[in-house]
Amino acid sequence: MPLQEVESFVGEETADKDFLYTLNFGPQHPATHTTLRLILTLDGETVIRAVPDIGYLHSGFEKLGEDLDFNQYVTIVDRMNYISPIANEIAWHHVVEKLLGIEITPRCRYIRTIMAEIARISDHLLNVGTAALDLGAFTAFLYAFYQREKCYDIYETAAGQRFHPSYTRVGGLMADVTDDWIRKVRDFVVGFPKAHSDISKLLNKNRIFMDRTQGIGVLSREDAINLSVTGPLARASGVVRDLRKDEPYLAYSELDFQVVCAKEGDCYARYMVRMGEMLESLKIIQQAIENLPSGPVNVDIEGKAVIPDKSATYRSIEGLIQHFELIMTNRQWKVPVEEVYGANETANGELGFYIVADGTGRAYRARTRPPSFIHFAIFPYLIEGHLISDVPAILGSLNIIAAELDR
Amino acid sequence: MDHRSTLSVLRSQLGEQAFVTSEFRDNFRIEVPAERVLDALLALKDQAGFDMLAELTAVDYLHYPNARDRYGVVYCLLNTTTGERVFVKTFVNDPDPCLPSVFPLWKGADWLEREVYDMFGIVFEGHPDLRRILLPEGFRSYPLRKDYPLRGRLERHNFPVIPRAES
Amino acid sequence: MAVRPNENFLITQLDWLANFVRANSLWPMPFATACCGIELMATASSRYDLARFGSEAIRFSPRQCDLMIVAGRVVMKMVPVMQRIWLQMPEPKWCISMGACASSGGVFDTYAVVQGIDRFIPVDVYVPGCPPRPEQLIRAVLDIQEKVKRQGTLLGREFEERKAPERPRPLALELAPSEKIVAPGSVRTATQEWDVN
Ligand code: SF4
Numbered sequence: 001m002p003l004q005e006v007e008s009f010v011g012e013e014t015a016d017k018d019f020l021y022t023l024n025f026g027p028q029h030p031a032t033h034t035t036l037r038l039i040l041t042l043d044g045e046t047v048i049r050a051v052p053d054i055g056y057l058h059s060g061f062e063k064l065g066e067d068l069d070f071n072q073y074v075t076i077v078d079r080m081n082y083i084s085p086i087a088n089e090i091a092w093h094h095v096v097e098k099l100l101g102i103e104i105t106p107r108c109r110y111i112r113t114i115m116a117e118i119a120r121i122s123d124h125l126l127n128v129g130t131a132a133l134d135l136g137a138f139t140a141f142l143y144a145f146y147q148r149e150k151c152y153d154i155y156e157t158a159a160g161q162r163f164h165p166s167y168t169r170v171g172g173l174m175a176d177v178t179d180d181w182i183r184k185v186r187d188f189v190v191g192f193p194k195a196h197s198d199i200s201k202l203l204n205k206n207r208i209f210m211d212r213t214q215g216i217g218v219l220s221r222e223d224a225i226n227l228s229v230t231g232p233l234a235r236a237s238g239v240v241r242d243l244r245k246d247e248p249y250l251a252y253s254e255l256d257f258q259v260v261c262a263k264e265g266d267c268y269a270r271y272m273v274r275m276g277e278m279l280e281s282l283k284i285i286q287q288a289i290e291n292l293p294s295g296p297v298n299v300d301i302e303g304k305a306v307i308p309d310k311s312a313t314y315r316s317i318e319g320l321i322q323h324f325e326l327i328m329t330n331r332q333w334k335v336p337v338e339e340v341y342g343a344n345e346t347a348n349g350e351l352g353f354y355i356v357a358d359g360t361g362r363a364y365r366a367r368t369r370p371p372s373f374i375h376f377a378i379f380p381y382l383i384e385g386h387l388i389s390d391v392p393a394i395l396g397s398l399n400i401i402a403a404e405l406d407r
Numbered sequence: 408m409d410h411r412s413t414l415s416v417l418r419s420q421l422g423e424q425a426f427v428t429s430e431f432r433d434n435f436r437i438e439v440p441a442e443r444v445l446d447a448l449l450a451l452k453d454q455a456g457f458d459m460l461a462e463l464t465a466v467d468y469l470h471y472p473n474a475r476d477r478y479g480v481v482y483c484l485l486n487t488t489t490g491e492r493v494f495v496k497t498f499v500n501d502p503d504p505c506l507p508s509v510f511p512l513w514k515g516a517d518w519l520e521r522e523v524y525d526m527f528g529i530v531f532e533g534h535p536d537l538r539r540i541l542l543p544e545g546f547r548s549y550p551l552r553k554d555y556p557l558r559g560r561l562e563r564h565n566f567p568v569i570p571r572a573e574s
Numbered sequence: 575m576a577v578r579p580n581e582n583f584l585i586t587q588l589d590w591l592a593n594f595v596r597a598n599s600l601w602p603m604p605f606a607t608a609c610c611g612i613e614l615m616a617t618a619s620s621r622y623d624l625a626r627f628g629s630e631a632i633r634f635s636p637r638q639c640d641l642m643i644v645a646g647r648v649v650m651k652m653v654p655v656m657q658r659i660w661l662q663m664p665e666p667k668w669c670i671s672m673g674a675c676a677s678s679g680g681v682f683d684t685y686a687v688v689q690g691i692d693r694f695i696p697v698d699v700y701v702p703g704c705p706p707r708p709e710q711l712i713r714a715v716l717d718i719q720e721k722v723k724r725q726g727t728l729l730g731r732e733f734e735e736r737k738a739p740e741r742p743r744p745l746a747l748e749l750a751p752s753e754k755i756v757a758p759g760s761v762r763t764a765t766q767e768w769d770v771n
Contacts, residue, residue, distance in 0.1 A: 027652070034606065034607060034608065034646075054540060055651050056649065056651050056652045056655070057646075057649060058651065058686050059686050059687045060682065060687065062526075063551060064684055066557075067557050085609075099432075145621075146620045146621065148616070149620075149621050163613060164609070164704065226459075226514050226515060227513075227514050230461075336431075337472060339434075339481075350461065352461070354462065354483075358471055358472055359472065364470075364471060365466045369461070373518060374515060374518070376518075407541075542651070542686070543651045546650075556685070558683060562650060563686065563688055564693070566654070566693075569657055569660065
């Protein structure tokens, strides 16, 4: 048969009709880690089109935010990005304090900074560990989880709960930290670099890992901006933006650290950015724990913003009145009838809250800007033209947290 | 942060009367009527350098004190070179709340608009694929509207039961 | 009167053997939806190591598993998926409801979240906590093993005996919010009605 005839056989009309088939991926699939669903159109092994279907964990967070007051809602925000819960609390109360115009104390600022960075490390650890697990490297996962247990210990020492600490309050913290906590953070700072280098040694130059991540899922700088991508994903594509530097909050302007960036924008670059950020976070923790200011963790009680501690409530009439005022739903804080947006740089990107306040102690509308939601929207662009075995690699590099995705 | 150059762009494109500005903490807000919102966003994107749509959301002002319109839609724009943020706000009303889609300007608006449609029932004209995103296809209400109860209208009980004997 | 050996002697011994084998080789199928799923991972990985108790063979394919661990909240869109997976698992099978959300809805008393998966599928062991500590989950697995050892029969006679539903019936109607707060354990006013028969 002459060659031309064979070529004309694979014409344009037949290409999208006869050879394509559809594969359903999820919602219950190990590589999704949680509940995502993808409908993939395949040509052989190549993914032509991917249509994500989400909402398998939509539990009405924002509706609950309209029902609970500013302190109560912290327990719900915890459950949003459950890989680094405390970072969500800090972001939520950052915005509430912005709305109420409260300036928190230096000690509180530093403790929150340390907690936020530990959350970032534990988030990146889980992401790196599971991304490696999906590509067949089980050992890195075990190393990562061992260090995560250390992070849990730190939360537990401070707040009493290892997973969902609910540690922040409007204008301060649930309780001051103890010496035991400081010792544990110091131990973590000393012990972590070893685990980090173990993981890097396993993966950084690993032939299989590199082959499966380099050049996969490339996101260009222009696309990253146009698609609203933030955080490590954007930084891996060369967007030099980090809210910790650009709109400094907490104690970040007083600490010395660098923003980790890469140019390639592929899965490997994202992995490298995350690994680099962990070391920068460690630097921040180290400086912050050595310079931890003394003094109170809560703002002055005269400001009528914080719930007084137990002894003040039970032993003094002012404390009792103040406690009562903050608990009664018709008193609470002096809230302006205004709207405010604020954002923090969490491990996943810009986690923002848009609060509409109507003068009561509850938000009239508590909107979350969820980084995972925006990052999962770019998945169809990234997977196009890649093989089906690249789906777990790309999903792993995006770090999609279903509860934050669906809320 | 200085917003003068942004304002001068808007003045030259829309005219003096077309918008109202306000400020609270560090949020700089521009209120535009719904017919002009696409022009305003286009001007901000092409001439003032707001290349990222950081956030798009809606609010139902049904029980809000002194509110005149039912739904407000908020666009948070970000200039990634200068780090400037502005919040463009517009209002729509029942019976069929409708706005032009900004998907042609920012591809990131795709899912954000679908979510607003899912939760509030605001239709974005020109959106390529406006379906429900978080809730099941058969769901009929818009849960983040203020007249929808927190615990729903019994939808969550509406499933068959599998007893032990049948499984 | 001569002593007759129990005619069920052989089958009882076989039951014992089958139960022993079943109980010590549970294959969990993690139906991990939310935060509890991360604790489930932590239970299976270093430090807590579920493998010490003979149920480390975590499989994600329902047809190979006999223990479903529902970890996390189940929402409207997920219920049909969960039921389908439950039906795909072969008998004998057991179910652990891990965490406050799976057992009762937890903090999420909203329009989208199912208030306890036991309204729609049978559950054997409930694990309280939000999330339960890994030790609690390990305890639950041990409890399941205990239950398997005591209940099962080789020929599956226990399934024939179980005609009536053995769990609370789902409510047809939601109570008004004012009636919602009830003393726990009150049969008359508790949020779920019990089948008296
Ligand atoms: S019980 Fe708590 S930890 Fe478990 S899924 Fe529910 S909210 Fe998350």
